Amino acid sequence: MSIALKEEKKPRLYRVKKRGFKRTPGDIVFNILNYTFFISFTLICIFPFYYLFINTISDNELVRTGQINFIPRGIHFNNYLMLSNVNDLGTSALVSVARTVIGTAFMVFASAFVGYLVTKKEMWGRKFVYRFMIVTMYFNAGLIPWYLNMSMLGLTNTFWAYVIPGIVAPFNIILVKTYIESIPAELEESAFIDGAGHFTIFRKIIWPLSKPILATIAVFGAVGHWNNFVDSMILMSNKPQLYTLQYRLYIYLQTSNNLAELMRGGKISEAALNAALNARTVKLTVAMITILPIILVYPFMSRYFEKGIMIGAIKG
Amino acid sequence: MNSNKQEKTGLLMILLRAAVVILIILMAVPQVNPARMSELINKNSALLTTALSRTSLLGDFSRPLKRGWVAGGTLDLLYIAALLTALSIAATGAGWCMSLGEKRLKKLGAKIVTIASASGILALLLMIPVYISFISSGYVNRLDPMFPPGFFVFIGAFLICFVLGLINYIKLPRPAENEGYEMKPKYKLFLMILPFVILCFAFAYLPLWGWRYALFDYKPGRELTWDRFVGLKWFTFLFQNPATRADIARVLRNTLVMSGLGLAFSWLPMAFAIFLAEIRSSKVSRVVQTCTTIPNFISWVLVYSFAFALFSTEGFVNSLLINMGIIKEGVNYLMSGEHIWLKMWAWGTWKGLGWSAIIYIAGISGIDIQLYEAATIDGAGRFKRMWYITVPGLLPTFFVLLLLSVAGILSNGMEQYFVFKNSANKQTIEVLDLYVYILGLGSGGSGNIPLATAVGMMKSLISITLLFAANWASKLIRGESIV
Numbered sequence: 001m002s003i004a005l006k007e008e009k010k011p012r013l014y015r016v017k018k019r020g021f022k023r024t025p026g027d028i029v030f031n032i033l034n035y036t037f038f039i040s041f042t043l044i045c046i047f048p049f050y051y052l053f054i055n056t057i058s059d060n061e062l063v064r065t066g067q068i069n070f071i072p073r074g075i076h077f078n079n080y081l082m083l084s085n086v087n088d089l090g091t092s093a094l095v096s097v098a099r100t101v102i103g104t105a106f107m108v109f110a111s112a113f114v115g116y117l118v119t120k121k122e123m124w125g126r127k128f129v130y131r132f133m134i135v136t137m138y139f140n141a142g143l144i145p146w147y148l149n150m151s152m153l154g155l156t157n158t159f160w161a162y163v164i165p166g167i168v169a170p171f172n173i174i175l176v177k178t179y180i181e182s183i184p185a186e187l188e189e190s191a192f193i194d195g196a197g198h199f200t201i202f203r204k205i206i207w208p209l210s211k212p213i214l215a216t217i218a219v220f221g222a223v224g225h226w227n228n229f230v231d232s233m234i235l236m237s238n239k240p241q242l243y244t245l246q247y248r249l250y251i252y253l254q255t256s257n258n259l260a261e262l263m264r265g266g267k268i269s270e271a272a273l274n275a276a277l278n279a280r281t282v283k284l285t286v287a288m289i290t291i292l293p294i295i296l297v298y299p300f301m302s303r304y305f306e307k308g309i310m311i312g313a314i315k316g
Numbered sequence: 317m318n319s320n321k322q323e324k325t326g327l328l329m330i331l332l333r334a335a336v337v338i339l340i341i342l343m344a345v346p347q348v349n350p351a352r353m354s355e356l357i358n359k360n361s362a363l364l365t366t367a368l369s370r371t372s373l374l375g376d377f378s379r380p381l382k383r384g385w386v387a388g389g390t391l392d393l394l395y396i397a398a399l400l401t402a403l404s405i406a407a408t409g410a411g412w413c414m415s416l417g418e419k420r421l422k423k424l425g426a427k428i429v430t431i432a433s434a435s436g437i438l439a440l441l442l443m444i445p446v447y448i449s450f451i452s453s454g455y456v457n458r459l460d461p462m463f464p465p466g467f468f469v470f471i472g473a474f475l476i477c478f479v480l481g482l483i484n485y486i487k488l489p490r491p492a493e494n495e496g497y498e499m500k501p502k503y504k505l506f507l508m509i510l511p512f513v514i515l516c517f518a519f520a521y522l523p524l525w526g527w528r529y530a531l532f533d534y535k536p537g538r539e540l541t542w543d544r545f546v547g548l549k550w551f552t553f554l555f556q557n558p559a560t561r562a563d564i565a566r567v568l569r570n571t572l573v574m575s576g577l578g579l580a581f582s583w584l585p586m587a588f589a590i591f592l593a594e595i596r597s598s599k600v601s602r603v604v605q606t607c608t609t610i611p612n613f614i615s616w617v618l619v620y621s622f623a624f625a626l627f628s629t630e631g632f633v634n635s636l637l638i639n640m641g642i643i644k645e646g647v648n649y650l651m652s653g654e655h656i657w658l659k660m661w662a663w664g665t666w667k668g669l670g671w672s673a674i675i676y677i678a679g680i681s682g683i684d685i686q687l688y689e690a691a692t693i694d695g696a697g698r699f700k701r702m703w704y705i706t707v708p709g710l711l712p713t714f715f716v717l718l719l720l721s722v723a724g725i726l727s728n729g730m731e732q733y734f735v736f737k738n739s740a741n742k743q744t745i746e747v748l749d750l751y752v753y754i755l756g757l758g759s760g761g762s763g764n765i766p767l768a769t770a771v772g773m774m775k776s777l778i779s780i781t782l783l784f785a786a787n788w789a790s791k792l793i794r795g796e797s798i799v
Contacts, residue, residue, distance in 0.1 A: 024697075027698060030594075030698070031594075031596075034591055034594055034595060035595065035600070037591070038591070038592065038595060038600070038601075038604045039600075039604075041604075041608060041669075042603065042604050042607045042608060044666065045607050045608045045610065045611055045666065045670065046607050046610070048622035048625065048626060049610070049622075051622075051625060051626065051632055052621070052622065052625050055625065064630070066630060066634070066635025066638060066639065067635070067639075069632060069635060069636055069639070110512055110515075113508075113512075114509060114512050117505055117508055117509045118509070120505050122501055122502045122505065123502055123505035123506055123509070124502040124503055124505070124506040125506060126505075129506075129509055129513055132513060132516065132517075133512070133513065133516045136516060136520035136521070138780065138783060139776065139780050140776055140779075141523035141524045141526060141527065141772075141776065142523075142752065142769065142772030142773060142775065142776050143730075143749070143752055143753055143756070143757075143768075143772060144526065144529070144752065144756040144757070144765060144768045144769045144772055145523040145524065145525075145526025145527055145529070145769060145772070146523045146526075147756075147757060148523075148526040148529060148765070149518075149519070149522050149523040149525070149526055152346075152360065152522075152526075153365075153518065153522075154361070154365040154368070154369065154372060164515070164519075165519040167512070167515055168512050168515045168516040168519070168520075170516075198501075198504070198505065198508065223613050226615075227613075227614070227615035227617075227618075228615070229615060229617055229731070230730070230731060230734075234753075234757060246615050246617045246618075247617075249617050249618070249621065250617045250620070250735060253617070253620060253621055253624055253735075280628075280630060283621070283624070284621070284625055287618060287621035287622075287625075290615075290617075290618060290621075291614055291618055294610075294613050294614055295610070298610060298613065299606075302606055302609065
């Protein structure tokens with residue numbers, strides 16, 4: 001199946017036309033129910049973001065007594081300013097940003113280059129090489145062998161454990177390959193006749209022309225890198241300074257949960273209770289910081305997101 | 317002109333290439349590390365690892381160094397020798413690549429392999445003084461010197477490469493003066509993709525080698541030796557030991573129920589898309605689509621932080637109920653073990669519904685609009701059109717996704733369940749993936765790695781069988797494969 005990816009066609013939805021048929025009372029009831037459902041589901045989807053946000057900017061005392069539910073009051077940004085006091089947060093943020101940027105850059109380059117190379121019919125053993133990489137999408141040795149392998153390769157407790165395993169991403173290679181195949185072959189041939197080598201063709205023709213698909217896989221890769229916390233947890237057991245922001249947030253959330261558990265049993269003093277409750281705002285603020293990049297990037301990237309799932313669905 | 321004189325690669329060349337490949341592979345095998353001159357050096361480090369990082373070679377020498385049992389220079393020599401050996405092997409690798417070229421490049425490749433093998437032997441010989449200084453230091457029982465068998469393996473491998481390289485170099489015809497260093501495009505392309513193939517091998521195929529742990533009595537930090545080979549003991553243990561059997565039954569039940577809930581509601585995204593298409597205002601549907609997709613892009617940790625903000629003791633729900641006077645004391649909903657399966661399904665739906673609907677929305681836009689118009693003329697109402705045109709149009713997509721989720725019935729992933737797990741809901745939240753993690757790695761180094769590997773192995777095998785079955789079913793019914 002080949003798909004014309006270059007046409008930025010907006011999906012045209014079938015819509016009920018106003019003219020041409022009469023609206024019955026049943027239709028009106030249906031419309032009301034339909035709108036009610038979608039509007040409430042939308043609200044449910046975005047309310048947690050909003051609730052988290054207003055709780056981090058409202059007066060902490062009001063938050064503590066549970067008075068901030070829908071409307072922010074006593075707005076201040078001290079919680080964000082105080083984050084610099086939270087240990088290790090800066091390093092974790094740095095690690096997260098670094099792995100996202102470096103990991104995504106490597107992955108995008110590798111996918112583009114491999115995707116280009118596997119379209120070259122004259123390559124020795126091309127079919128085998130391509131299948132060798134693609135088939136890895138469908139099996140998985142499991143978590144423990146993966147961990148043992150990483151430690152055998154000496155990657156545990158190093159930053160590169162975040163980056164190197166993700167460089168060859170079979171699914172992205174398929175996407176890029178499909179895309180490159182849709183680029184007219186004449187472009188390449190004429191460059192080849194003019195004496196350009198494979199690297200030059202890749203740099204001057206393939207890379208610029210496949211930017212739309214590369215942007216798509218870059219967005220997906222970056223989100224995946226930013227959100228991953230399991231590799232931090234499993235591979236960095238001896239290097240807390242390499243924890244990512246997500247895993248740090250998880251640790252914070254867990255400690256506060258344990259405090260809450262202790263409080264229920266009445267084994268904790270009033271002071272500790274207050275500290276724990278203040279810790280709650282801190283935790284929410286850290287969560288807000290962790291979400292922020294996604295929310296900021298989302299409006300610009302949503303078209304790539306959507307394109308991603310569509311080409312993912314009709315891969316060929 | 318040259319085409320009819322197509323030269324065949326000689327047997328000697330093939331032997332040389334094979335020898336170099338074996339040499340390179342040996343570099344990654346811990347058992348034959350030639351630099352392991354002392355028992356203090358980690359037995360699980362291969363030459364490659366020890367050459368790349370000094371601490372992996374000499375990390376355990378800090379005490380002997382401090383006490384003065386061994387001179388710093390000796391250790392430096394050992395590291396340098398290991399590094400030079402590895403570099404020589406890398407150079408033979410470069411020679412290997414060149415040997416794929418045309419005459420002149422091929423000859424150069426053979427030359428480089430020859431020289432690199434010789435330098436590799438010299439680098440290895442540098443290790444002998446280290447060994448001698450270890451045994452003559454007077455602290456023999458502290459330094460535990462040993463002469464690694466890998467040393468001879470590498471000497472032998474280098475010698476073979478040297479001899480083969482030399483013979484090839486001599487036998488290859490002298491290239492013409494005006495000939496450049498050339499390589500056929502097919503080999504050039506192959507060499508360009510080779511690094512990525514190796515990466516793919518190292519991170520997708522090599523872990524399969526870890527399945528052997530399921531056949532051994534292994535504890536972290538110990539060595540895998542043949543006397544710890546236990547055959548299928550862990551597999552039988554899994555089913556004979558009442559405790560693990562009960563665990564497996566419980567975990568399987570959780571897994572199947574939660575996957576089953578997902579399957580039972582797998583029509584939801586389709587319904588979502590169909591009803592969204594009935595919304596007339598394109599602005600509203602745009603906003604709905606955007607807002608309902610966002611949750612898919614946040615991690616499960618963040619989803620948990622939402623759950624924490626909304627449902628913990630001081631959370632939104634409790635403060636709302638207390639303010640309204642319905643309850644007096646806050647309840648931590650996250651700490652209850654009730655309805656966990658439904659709650660997990662609900663969070664999964666919250667996160668994924670809008671996203672999964674996109675593919676169906678795309679599907680609806682692909683349905684020919686004339687079908688609808690024709691149906692309208694024939695008097696079909698709104699619901700009739702939805703049922704008789706839209707739904708059949710989307711069914712193929714639905715079917716493929718359903719088959720794929722049947723194939724993935726054992727793989728719920730562990731992230732969601734891991735973040736929501738606590739002491740109260742542990743019994744009902746543990747799915748297979750999470751169980752494997754907790755069994756093997758979750759208890760701070762005292763996990764049962766062989767048993768966890770055995771469970772994971774069976775899961776992988778069942779999953780791949782299910783995938784094949786799903787593919788077969790798809791071929792049978794639709795005449796199209798899905799993988």
